[in-house]
Amino acid sequence: MSTATSSGVEPSEFVLEVSGLEVSYENPVLHDVGFTLAPGERLALVGQSGSGKSTTISAVLGLLPGAGHVSSGSVQYRGEDLVHADRQRLQTLRGRSIALVPQDPMASLNPSMRVGDQIADALRTYGMSESAEVTRNVVRLMTEAGIPDAENRRRSYPHEFSGGMRQRILIAIALSGEPDLIIADEPTSALDVTVQKQILDHLQKLVTERGTSLLFVTHDLGVAGERTDTILVMNEGRVVERGTPQQVLGNPQDEYTKALVKAAPSIVVERDPQQRHPADAVAEGSREGNDRSTGGDASANVLEVEDLHKVYKLRGRSKEVHALKGVSFSAKRGQTTAVIGESGSGKSTIAKIVLGLEKASSGRVLTGGLNVDATSRAERSILRRFSQPVFQDPFSSLNPMWGIERIIAEPLDVFKIGTRAERRHKVAEVLDQVALPTSMLERRPADLSGGQRQRVAIARALISEPELLICDEAVSALDVLVQEQILDLLRQLQSELGVSCLFITHDLAVVANLADDVVVMKNGEVVEAGATRDVIDRPAAEYTQKLLAAVPGSGLLNA
Incomplete structure (x- = not known):
């Protein structure tokens, strides 16, 4: 697939240019991925889990895990090759030039440090040294990210915040280096709509006022449609469709994109709450x-x-x-x-x-x-x-x-329900109810997709x-x-x-x-x-x- 271009912008002026990108572990998992990101442009990568979205941004940041490597293609930041850049150069670029807002705050925040100290560490890394100035900017960043009473809450630890509040702290850390490219990996998936709007409004303000570019990874088609200029739809490691939100969401061409749009929930009430359930x-x-x-x-x-x-x-x-x-x-x-x-x-x-x-x-x-x-x-x-x-x-x-069988059967053991044979039969029965094959029983959670794990959680809840x-x-x-x-x-x-x-x-x-x-x-x-x-x-x-x-x-x- 050829690399997309933006009207009126020369390739040398792109903030980010990805061309023919192939990423491999034992076998290729990304195939000929290409796109460009101009100054101030907002680009969304959408697709289901496993489509290649997070692998793409990991390749851009030089953070591919394990044996993952770029086996073909190029990634350039303002014309500079990132695929072959050394570790020191990539560390210099991350945060100050290219900032990441990750999805899981508890995996990214130090549980033993006050949140204000973690934001302050980022500010000091980017050259701010005067103590009073650091404190003022910690409070400013927390406030901008939507954290109330920032002056007092900066002294709290991550576990003392809700999930949505912890995500806002990550956003405050990402903004501390004033980057010109923000890569946001599902940054609002755990946030309610009003806080989501506040965070997205702030990111949009950065794009507009500072010319910051935004690479937005999301499974929320509504967010992608409302907040970005261009949408790239990924499936099985390939870009299958690209265009404006009106083109991709309003008139999808690829069958996979059509399925995504059809599955997206809307706020139109389809069920009659007064109607009796069918069974x-x-x-x-x-x-x-x-x-x-x-x-x-x-x-x-x-x-x-x-x-x-x-x-x-x-x-x-x-x-x-x-x-x-x-x-x-x-x-x-x-x-x-x-x-x-x-x-x-x-x-x-x-x-x-x-x-x-x-x-x-x-x-x-x-x-x-x-x-x-x-x-x-x-x-x-x-x-x-x-x-x-x-x-x-x-x-x-x-x-x-x-194993999955033991996980699902645990409530039966706790409540002392049935014989061993009866429990095995009950596990098979409830596994069928949640539409999972019996071949799953010997696997462990790490072997399953997110949706499969949630079905296992529902099966465990139902079995008693x-x-x-x-x-x-x-x-x-x-x-x-x-x-x-x-x-x-x-x-x-x-x-x-x-x-x-x-x-x-x-x-x-x-x-x-x-x-x-x-x-x-x-x-x-x-x-x-x-x-x-x-x-x-x-x-x-x-x-x-x-x-x-x-x-x-x-x-x-x-x-």
């Missing part, structure tokens, strides 16, 4: 069976949250954080209730309290009619089976040393036959095709098994396509709740309206 007879029978076996309440609500408060005391200081402030809502049996809000709104705190991983400061939570703070052993045993979690990152929630799944950002890190598969799976399981779902998310498009009811939270309080169609089509709260307005790319994808 209600099966669902009712399943719920009745579960009620008899667990002693649960057969009322219409699987979950009731009443005037819930949660107060945290910050370590080493007298200051308190009120994570939840009088939260009340209920979730119906056999349906999906979504809890949505910005990072820090209290969504995950609710999930932890429902699961018994945190204790509320005051208020009450009933699951299946039982108080989650139950003290008797019998009630605690019922509660542990009643609700099961599916977390955001399946890789960190699955034991990397265990819970009545309530707690899905905490369960699809936010997945590309659109895999995300669509997981959402279809959850709908199917709910229809067939009658399982209820509390879905914690920041993605309004997912809510529109999955949830029956939605609870909107801000700063630990419920600002709006109701049927999904009512809340999304006719939002009453100004905050909900703000969330909807911040959804990227809805015009292109919903057209």
Whole structure:
């Protein structure tokens, strides 16, 4: 494939020029990848996991892992060859000239250092030495990246921030060198829409005011469509389509691109929340069976949250954080209730309290009619089976040393359910329910794709036959095709098994396509709740309206 050019710009003037790039390990994994990036241009690489996006940027940065190497082609930064540049030169360019905003903040931040010190280290590396100036710029960068109360929060450690806040710290570090090329690798996948908008607005401001170029790797087609000038679609290590957002998203030509666009969720509500689920007879029978076996309440609500408060005391200081402030809502049996809000709104705190991983400061939570703070052993045993979690990152929630069969069977061992033969049969049965082949049983998590690992996590959650799944950002890190598969799976399981779902998310498009009811939270309080169609089509709260307005790319994808 020939290298793309930008109108009116000579090749020598490109900030980045990639031509005929082939990257190999034992065999080639990138094939003839080529593109150019002009000063101030914003270019998106899109495609599903394994398409070659991250390998491409690793080749640009000279950070290919293991035996990975550029086996053919060239990478040039402002005319300078990077493929054959020595290590010292690449280290000089990284950060000051070419900055990377990585996806996983916990893998990139030092857990034993205060976040302000980590930003300060970057500033000193780029030549800033005067202490007061360093401190001023740390506060400025944190504020620009959307971190409130930066003067005080700079003294906090990474674990004291939410996932979205930690991502903002990485962005602050990347901006500290004032680079002229920013490579952003899924930098907003863990952020809610309003914070995402704030970060993307800031990156766009850099591009506009300083002529900074942006190479944006994302699986979010809405972000790519709204925030970039050019989109390159990658599949199996090749560029299969390129053009403006209007061309690629509005009139895709390649079959793979068409599948991506079709799979992208929109904020158009497709489900009628008043309509009964197709397999209600099966669902009712399943719920009745579960009620008899667990002693649960057969009322219409699987979950009731009443005037819930949660107060945290910050370590080493007298200051308190009120994570939840009088939260009340209920979730119906056999349906999906979504809890949505910005990072820090209290969504995950609710999930932890429902699961018994945190204790509320005051208020009450009933699951299946039982108080989650139950003290008797019998009630605690019922509660542990009643609700099961599916977390955001399946890789960190699955034991990397265990085989898939042992991982899925673990709840059966914990609850002492069945004989060994019965457990093996149950594992095979639930593996079939999540559409995974039995050949997966001897593998380990590292051998599976992200979507396969999430299916294993769902299988493990289902195997003890819970009545309530707690899905905490369960699809936010997945590309659109895999995300669509997981959402279809959850709908199917709910229809067939009658399982209820509390879905914690920041993605309004997912809510529109999955949830029956939605609870909107801000700063630990419920600002709006109701049927999904009512809340999304006719939002009453100004905050909900703000969330909807911040959804990227809805015009292109919903057209």
